[in-house]
Amino acid sequence: MTDGATLEGWMPEIGPALSLAEVVEKAFDYRGNVTVIRTDGSETQGYLFNRNADGPVPFVQLFDLNGGGPHTIFYREIRTIRFTGRDTATGNSYAAWLRAKEAAKAADRAEKGSGSTPPRGV
Amino acid sequence: MSLPVSQMWAVASYVVRQKLAGRKRYPLVLMLEPLFRCNLACAGCGKIQYPAQILRKNLTVEQCLAAVEECGTPVVSIPGGEPLMYPDIGRLVEELVARRKYVYLCTNAILLKEKLEAGLFAPSKYFSFSVHLDGLREEHDEAVCRDGVYVQAVEGIKEALRRGFRVTTNSTLFDGASPLRMREFFDEMMDLGVEGMMISPGYSYSKAPDQEHFLRTQRAHDLFSRILSRPKRRWRFNQSPLFLQFLMGKQEFECTPWGNPTYNVFGWQRPCYLLQEGYAATFTELLETTRWENYGKRSGNEKCRDCMVHCGYEPTAVNHTFGSWRGFRDTVAATVTGRF
Numbered sequence: 001m002t003d004g005a006t007l008e009g010w011m012p013e014i015g016p017a018l019s020l021a022e023v024v025e026k027a028f029d030y031r032g033n034v035t036v037i038r039t040d041g042s043e044t045q046g047y048l049f050n051r052n053a054d055g056p057v058p059f060v061q062l063f064d065l066n067g068g069g070p071h072t073i074f075y076r077e078i079r080t081i082r083f084t085g086r087d088t089a090t091g092n093s094y095a096a097w098l099r100a101k102e103a104a105k106a107a108d109r110a111e112k113g114s115g116s117t118p119p120r121g122v
Numbered sequence: 123m124s125l126p127v128s129q130m131w132a133v134a135s136y137v138v139r140q141k142l143a144g145r146k147r148y149p150l151v152l153m154l155e156p157l158f159r160c161n162l163a164c165a166g167c168g169k170i171q172y173p174a175q176i177l178r179k180n181l182t183v184e185q186c187l188a189a190v191e192e193c194g195t196p197v198v199s200i201p202g203g204e205p206l207m208y209p210d211i212g213r214l215v216e217e218l219v220a221r222r223k224y225v226y227l228c229t230n231a232i233l234l235k236e237k238l239e240a241g242l243f244a245p246s247k248y249f250s251f252s253v254h255l256d257g258l259r260e261e262h263d264e265a266v267c268r269d270g271v272y273v274q275a276v277e278g279i280k281e282a283l284r285r286g287f288r289v290t291t292n293s294t295l296f297d298g299a300s301p302l303r304m305r306e307f308f309d310e311m312m313d314l315g316v317e318g319m320m321i322s323p324g325y326s327y328s329k330a331p332d333q334e335h336f337l338r339t340q341r342a343h344d345l346f347s348r349i350l351s352r353p354k355r356r357w358r359f360n361q362s363p364l365f366l367q368f369l370m371g372k373q374e375f376e377c378t379p380w381g382n383p384t385y386n387v388f389g390w391q392r393p394c395y396l397l398q399e400g401y402a403a404t405f406t407e408l409l410e411t412t413r414w415e416n417y418g419k420r421s422g423n424e425k426c427r428d429c430m431v432h433c434g435y436e437p438t439a440v441n442h443t444f445g446s447w448r449g450f451r452d453t454v455a456a457t458v459t460g461r462f
Contacts, residue, residue, distance in 0.1 A: 028400075031171045031172060031173075032173055033173050033175075046175075047172065047173050047175065047176050049176075049388045049401065050388060050389070050400055050401045051400065052400065061401075063175060063176060063179070064175070065175055066175060067175040067176070067178055067179050085173055086173070088171040088172055088173060089168075089171040
């Protein structure tokens with residue numbers, strides 16, 4: 001992912017405008033830890049790596065913050081999901097790498113007193 | 123093709139057995155990911171963006187062997203993550219070789235020399251290092267976002283060859299790759315003495331940092347045609363010649379998403395090595411409950427539209443070889459003439 005929107009910090013409220021299934025899909029696609037809030041108020045934090053919305057009893061699966069699991073939680077037990085962990089897929093590491101490479105090349109050129117580098121291949 | 127005869131025979135007899143058994147869907151190569159940790163963070167990779175507790179996880183050797191047993195493929199590829207960072211990699215390879223599985227350990231080779239010197243592996247016709255190299259020094263170091271990796275990988279390759287190991291390379295090509303430089307790269311790999319090379323266009327992982335340089339279909343055909351036209355006789359590829367023809371636009375194939383199933387710390391990945399649309403607890407569940415009709419070019423799924431990656435199309439190519447006289451004839455012709 002290049003620079004772009006991230007769901008990090010999102011605390012959705014399930015309601016007529018936003019279904020639990022939609023939030024689960026976004027949590028499944030999210031590359032960070034989330035917090036599952038149950039209808040009884042209890043919480044489980046972890047990485048949501050799987051969901052099955054099509055089975056007779058829809059569920060999500062998580063590995064908790066210690067890597068323990070998988071923990072299975074049924075949709076019917078979930079009030080909402082909060083995107084509490086850092087989004088590990090966000091950022092612009094490729095752009096940063098290119099910037100660093102260009103800066104290094106520029107510095108090298110300045111040191112050698114040359115203004116250009118030969119083209120690469122065809 | 124540069125595959126040993128025994129390996130070709132193992133794959134061919136396996137495919138024929140599947141066909142005789144009337145199996146419509148069967149796997150060819152298990153992609154076994156025992157961990158997601160890596161000592162690189164390549165821009166084109168969408169495999170390693172996970173929270174720390176996930177990156178710390180390892181499959182046990184027993185889990186790996188159970189997956190291999192359940193899947194039943196003659197070939198096991200071990201990508202990752204970086205498999206040389208897997209604590210039990212020596213034992214895992216030993217167990218797989220003992221089961222006469224052809225093993226490809228896909229590595230960036232940063233740790234290869236060190237692990238070889240530690241005596242972690244023994245040479246075998248069943249075991250090959252598949253070293254990730256996306257081109258010559260400048261291109262490869264740029265692809266992996268770190269200077270010096272190419273030199274380390276080449277040192278590792280030399281050490282492995284010196285010790286009698288099978289060594290292949292795997293290269294992912296992105297938009298902007300230079301055909302001339304890739305041909306020079308093939309020459310250099312042959313000079314090094316690797317057994318064969320594998321090439322594939324990159325896949326546009328939605329989680330990969332670099333989204334700008336993935337190849338679209340026509341550009342991929344053009345690029346691979348320029349790279350592989352008039353191939354030198356000395357170039358050896360460790361993959362189906364029909365797949366190479368497909369990359370050049372000379373074969374019309376459909377994806378076989380179940381051909382290279384993936385098992386990792388989350389389970390059996392749906393539907394393929396590249397897309398993560400859920401996980402199944404068993405291989406049987408994966409085969410029986412995945413909606414395969416939703417994947418491949420003909421499905422209209424836009425995630426599959428421009429994909430030409432080996433894990434979906436190499437199984438198609440192999441199936442074509444053993445599924446039709448034309449496929450068999452084309453494979454033999456390309457193998458004998460060295461032309462694609």
